[in-house]
């Protein structure tokens with residue numbers, strides 16, 4: 137049961153390790169280990185410069201957000217309105233997107249690195265209090281971060297007059313209680329205010345302008361912040377020397393499903409391809425049992441699926457978007473030739489239908505309909521009309537062309553990401569994404585399940601109106 | 602006796618004090634209350650409302666949004682079986698079937714001796730270690746049917762008591778902010794000027 141073929145967080149080869157450098161130590165989460173491995177040197181260095189200079193460095197390094205949307209952190213910090221105080225930092229440690237597994241590792245294995253990242257962000261962007269929101273179900277991460285914060289407070293790295301400077305900030309550990317949608321930044325803020333965790337409408341509730349308690353608030357992902365200590369210690373040039381110009385640095389990617397060596401890998405951003413990751417000997421080593429690859433989800437459960445045709449795409453948003461999907465939260469789920477595609481899609485549609493907060497009708501009702509109809513189809517009691525109905529319900533959640541990958545065998549050309557939507561957040565569309573991908577790419581598997589066939593031309597799939 | 606105990610009221614006040622607005626402490630306080638009683642009682646919600654200054658209906662409104670809060674007693678060990686995609690691809694449905702058989706209950710049910718509640722769960726952020734489960738939010742990875750049997754037997758025999766506390770207890774370590782080290786929370790309307798370190802000069 138706990139006999140790993142390898143430890144989770146396995147990093148092979150001698151690639152640069154920006155956020156996982158301490159994972160090799162069994163005591164990586166202690167302050168002793170942290171201090172022995174450059175720990176808290178970055179905040180000392182940052183404090184010796186004006187805050188604006190530190191902010192410029194983060195901007196210059198283009199640290200892309202690792203929570204899903206990939207927005208550069210330094211630019212986001214700059215969107216706060218001038219002269220409005222106080223401003224807050226909310227750390228998004230709610231990691232719940234299907235397939236995603238990296239933030240929990242970073243919190244469990246190297247909590248001080250995250251704390252130091254929070255300090256750097258607060259200093260650079262003038263944020264006077266930090267709330268570190270950890271997913272409710274992660275008892276060990278909560279324990280490790282609480283311990284690390286207690287140690288850091290005692291040693292004077294967090295709290296009043298840090299390292300004897302003018303810089304003072306509290307980091308408050310907060311934790312959730314089980315709700316995927318709370319990972320959405322405005323829902324996270326609602327939850328932190330003690331409310332039901334339902335997303336707010338943007339506009340006007342862009343957190344950078346109008347967030348926690350109506351104040352300017354920066355929401356950043358755990359991995360995004362964990363990048364900052366290395367960046368400040370080693371400088372912008374060293375950081376941008378890794379990866380590509382538009383996607384510098386590294387990324388943590390979890391590869392799960394039917395590969396020989398599933399695991400969480402720190403890869404070089406921008407240049408590593410899906411093929412490297414799935415088949416490379418230093419990564420997953422190929423598909424299990426020598427089977428053939430059927431499809432993979434490239435960026436978390438919300439992402440449209442790819443097939444072997446897309447294996448040579450690199451981890452570069454500007455290429456993956458036009459190809460019909462997104463990199464999202466760094467989560468790849470691999471399906472081999474034995475996979476029952478409609479059943480696999482159902483697991484995801486069930487997830488999003490179940491996690492709908494209920495605020496918008498297309499998501500609340502539509503997600504549930506999609507799940508019920510697909511359940512019928514998977515159980516073999518659906519009809520051909522159900523397949524059409526799936527598309528119609530999906531189209532009322534996402535009007536217009538829904539993104540999908542190109543496919544040589546089917547003669548499909550890609551519809552680029554993103555899509556239009558009738559909902560406040562992405563949970564509604566995410567219930568449709570797996571169905572749309574599965575039905576577009578593997579239509580015959582659905583047809584084989586239903587009674588009374590009708591023929592719908594492939595070109596109509598998802599492209600109604 | 603399902604209001605917070607005196608000792609827990611002290612902890613509750615410490616937690617409330619960390620937030621610029623008391624209501625922000627609600628979810629952590631609901632956890633404290635669930636830790637004390639194993640589930641959330643009506644009296645507890647009334648008490649929490651008094652502590653943070655909102656009605657008990659508001660507390661109920663917040664509490665019922667979140668999956669982890671239980672309003673009726675559950676087994677001493679809540680076994681959450683992940684069934685989302687990565688786990689499903691690696692045999693989660695078969696494992697659930699086996700678990701139901703082993704415990705003699707259906708998912709959602711509790712064993713007659715009050716030891717186990719079995720539940721369907723969604724992605725637990727351990728997808729590369731599928732199929733996964735959590736017992737009172739402690740992980741088990743790459744679980745085989747035999748592993749499951751051994752786990753249940755060990756829990757029954759009390760062999761895992763050190764590692765896995767009773768339902769309701771999350772982190773065994775709490776954050777403590779020493780009075781002389783903390784900055785302290787300030788209501789946003791009481792903040793009138795920008796942080797001292799934003800004056801264009803180094804802070805050190």
Ligand SMILES: Cc1cc2nc3c(=O)[nH]c(=O)nc-3n(C[C@H](O)[C@H](O)[C@H](O)COP(=O)(O)O)c2cc1C
Pocket residue numbers: 200201202203204205206207209212228229230231232233316317318319320321322355356357358360361561562563
């Ligand atoms: C439904 C939904 C769930 C999300 N869940 C998470 C999450 O669990 N963790 C996360 O960091 N971001 C999540 N996000 C993205 C956040 O809204 C936000 O963009 C992110 O935390 C910003 O951090 P970054 O700029 O550092 O990436 C989610 C977004 C949506 C729409």
Ligand code: SF4
Pocket residue numbers: 317334335491492493494495496497499500559560561562563564565
């Ligand atoms: S899309 Fe769904 S989860 Fe998102 S706000 Fe609307 S109802 Fe809630």
Ligand code: FES
Pocket residue numbers: 234235236683684685686687688689723724725726727728729731733
């Ligand atoms: S799918 Fe089971 S842990 Fe993510």
